[in-house]
Amino acid sequence: MHDMSLSIKNQFLQANFTAKGAELTNLISLDSGNEYIWQGDPKIWNRHAPVLFPIVGRLKNDQYRYQGKTYHMTQHGFARDRTFQVVAHQSDAISFQLKDDQKTWQNYPFAFELTVTYQLLDNDLEVTYFVHNPAQKPLYFSIGGHPGFNIPLTTDNKFEDYYISYEPKKTRVQIPLVGAYNDAAHKTLAPTDTDLDLSHELFHADALIYELNQVNTFTLKNDQNQHSVSVTVPNAPYTGIWSPYPKAGNFVCIEPWWGIADNVAASGDFTQKMGINHLAPGADFTGSFTITAHQRRAF
Numbered sequence: 001m002h003d004m005s006l007s008i009k010n011q012f013l014q015a016n017f018t019a020k021g022a023e024l025t026n027l028i029s030l031d032s033g034n035e036y037i038w039q040g041d042p043k044i045w046n047r048h049a050p051v052l053f054p055i056v057g058r059l060k061n062d063q064y065r066y067q068g069k070t071y072h073m074t075q076h077g078f079a080r081d082r083t084f085q086v087v088a089h090q091s092d093a094i095s096f097q098l099k100d101d102q103k104t105w106q107n108y109p110f111a112f113e114l115t116v117t118y119q120l121l122d123n124d125l126e127v128t129y130f131v132h133n134p135a136q137k138p139l140y141f142s143i144g145g146h147p148g149f150n151i152p153l154t155t156d157n158k159f160e161d162y163y164i165s166y167e168p169k170k171t172r173v174q175i176p177l178v179g180a181y182n183d184a185a186h187k188t189l190a191p192t193d194t195d196l197d198l199s200h201e202l203f204h205a206d207a208l209i210y211e212l213n214q215v216n217t218f219t220l221k222n223d224q225n226q227h228s229v230s231v232t233v234p235n236a237p238y239t240g241i242w243s244p245y246p247k248a249g250n251f252v253c254i255e256p257w258w259g260i261a262d263n264v265a266a267s268g269d270f271t272q273k274m275g276i277n278h279l280a281p282g283a284d285f286t287g288s289f290t291i292t293a294h295q296r297r298a299f
Helices: none
Strands: 007-009 013-018 023-029 063-066 069-072 085-089 093-099 113-121 124-132 139-141 143-145 148-150 162-167 172-175 188-190 208-211 216-222 227-233 238-242 251-258 277-279 284-295
Touching: 007 113, 013 113, 023 124, 023 284, 124 143, 124 277, 143 284, 216 238, 216 251, 227 251, 251 284, 277 284
Parallel strands: none
Antiparallel strands: 007 013, 013 023, 063 069, 085 093, 093 113, 113 124, 124 284, 139 277, 143 251, 148 251, 162 216, 172 188, 172 208, 208 238, 216 227, 227 284, 238 251
């Protein structure tokens, strides 16, 4: 059950959360009543917007090596299934925190403090990931967002009426997946200077993964009405766009990633993992992205 007390709102939006995984479970327009977030279906994808930590995607053989020892970790890491503590809660903002403990040490031999903050500002929900290394040794990690958006956003049209619009309008490097692993040696240039029509078949080879620099905005929109949703990514090196296939679900995930699935040629050494972040003792990392719920009306 959702604990509805874990809720924030402003004059435009209400957002609800669950302490398990510090997960966003609802983003509702107070004007139209629209629900922007996928409500989860155990037959298709039973999550809403998980936080991916301390890895993004899958490790080769679900394992990695660090300082001579081998550790087991499943796809996207453990944070999405752990209960976070609420460390701050105002009417329009909430912060959750997860720290290392004896359970995490079994498959992740690092001390960490992960704080996830959500803040509403007008039609925006800003999501911030703050990672602190409290230890006297290095911290290696990846982190990412995985919000799933209802498509269509309203009942009067269908999934295929929507398209992805990219800002800025330019081509982007796309990294293909081979099975669960990235094949960066075979990067292509994706025609993201134009809109991309949505279809379930678009995801036949899993996520579309783009290498990013500078600020990028990905918008799911349609031409029948003004309802759309955007994810703006200021500084993540990668973003994945995913919807399940062949088991189709009426949602699309736009996933800002500070990390990526293992490369097909990965050695398994965690310190050499593609896209890994390294924090010196006492150092901090901040990553953020913004979800914008567009609900423009014709005046």
